[in-house]
Amino acid sequence: MTSPVGLHRVLDPVGVLPQAAWRLDPYAPLGDDEVRIRVERLNLDAASFRQLSEKHGGDGAAVRAEVLEIIGDRGKMHNPVTGSGGMLIGVVDEVGPATPLPVKPGDRVATLVSLTLTPLVVEDGLAGWDGRGEQVPCTGHAILFARSVVAVLPEELDPRLSLAVLDVCGAPALTSRVVRGYRSPSVAVLGGAGKSGSLALAAARRAGAGRTVGVVPVPAERDRLAAAGLATEVVLADARDPVALAAAVTGALGGPADVTVVCVDVPGCEHGAILATADGGTVIFFSMATSFAAAALGAEGLAADVTMLVGNGYVPGHAELALDLVRQDTGVRALFEARVAAD
Incomplete structure (x- = not known):
């Protein structure tokens, strides 16, 4: 059976x-x-x-x-x-x-x-x-x-493009749900030029975010994300450096973010994400490199009153939302098509 x-x-x-x-x-x-x-x-x-x-x-x-x-x-x-x-x-x-x-x-x-x-x-x-x-x-x-x-x-999209989008479709869906719980929140996305990061930025904007900042580690990614027009500001910072990351985010937004979305694929970014988020804000961890013990203990050690969510990859309607963003947002689509072509 x-x-x-x-x-x-x-x-x-x-x-x-x-x-x-x-x-x-x-x-x-x-x-x-x-x-x-x-x-x-x-x-x-x-x-x-x-x-x-x-x-x-x-x-x-x-x-x-x-x-x-x-x-x-x-x-x-x-x-x-x-x-x-x-x-x-x-x-x-x-x-x-x-x-x-x-x-x-x-x-x-x-x-x-x-x-x-x-x-x-x-x-x-x-x-x-x-x-x-x-x-x-x-x-x-x-x-x-x-x-x-x-x-x-979908028949009209290259299967390789669909695969790349659907691999991370939980990220924009949960980001959208969280952003809609605030009134015009500021949103920071760590790894904003990547697959989940670019979709999260597009979803945040559609869901009513006010100012958005995409955080990337190298100038080439900064230039690609800026050209895509997905974020109000694009900043360079190493997400593993808590103080530098928080300074970059608060400098771009004029204060800490209401919502911080972690989409990087390297460990050690938990404390910076927490430090960059306002009291009463939310941190969404989408990276499989996240140490959830480090996140919980780090928030405690920083006396940070933040809600921390684990992106589990499933939200009802997540596939349709992600594919719709790629169809309608030329900036997202350009980033994905370039990534697929290079892979």
Whole structure:
């Protein structure tokens, strides 16, 4: 008997949910409420790809070998260092008769659940991937459970563009929800030129933000974000330097931000985000590199009266909102198209 949350595919340790498991079974026969996807492309999350690339000094072949090893050992793409994975696109191959998921065979879809809980098999040895970009062309199959989330890809958008957008679609949706809870708030987005950061800035503006600031670490990103026109101000700062980050944000906004959104893919940014946020404000952590212990203890040590939210990647309507932003906001679309072209 299958479990709607995938317990039947957990091999080690038995009894935990698939995300917490060390190893899943992607080979068992398809359950009545499951869906099998013929995989076309993986999208590794930014924190995981950065960690692997830095570990191997940019050696793409070594990165590819380790990704294959992780998937082969664990039955899923679950980086044991960062604890993160990514998501995928593919074509629906078979649908169990009792699945509640709104898909049919032949649909090209994106999985909106993490690869850390998705049973996955790679069959081509990742031969079409050089190990130097987050998007990974491949062949194989993946399994979705009854409680999984999936979106049919829009026909008018390049599938690679859709994959990049849907990988981070939780960020703009939660940002929009939080911003709407304030009256014309000031918003700071750390990593504003990245995928989740640019969408968060666009969502904040649409949701009624007053002044916005995008924080980036290097001049090239500053110039790209300024050209996109997504933020009132764009500033250079190392998000790992709490004092410098807070000074950059308060200098640009005339005071601390009401809402701070953390979209960087490096550790050590928790204290700066808290210090840059006004009392009574909100910090949203979307980075998989976040240490939530550091965030909680840091806020306590700073006597910071801020609400801290974990972006869990799912908000009802998140896929539609993110795709709509890319369709309608030329600045966001330009940043994403440039990123996809470079990947």
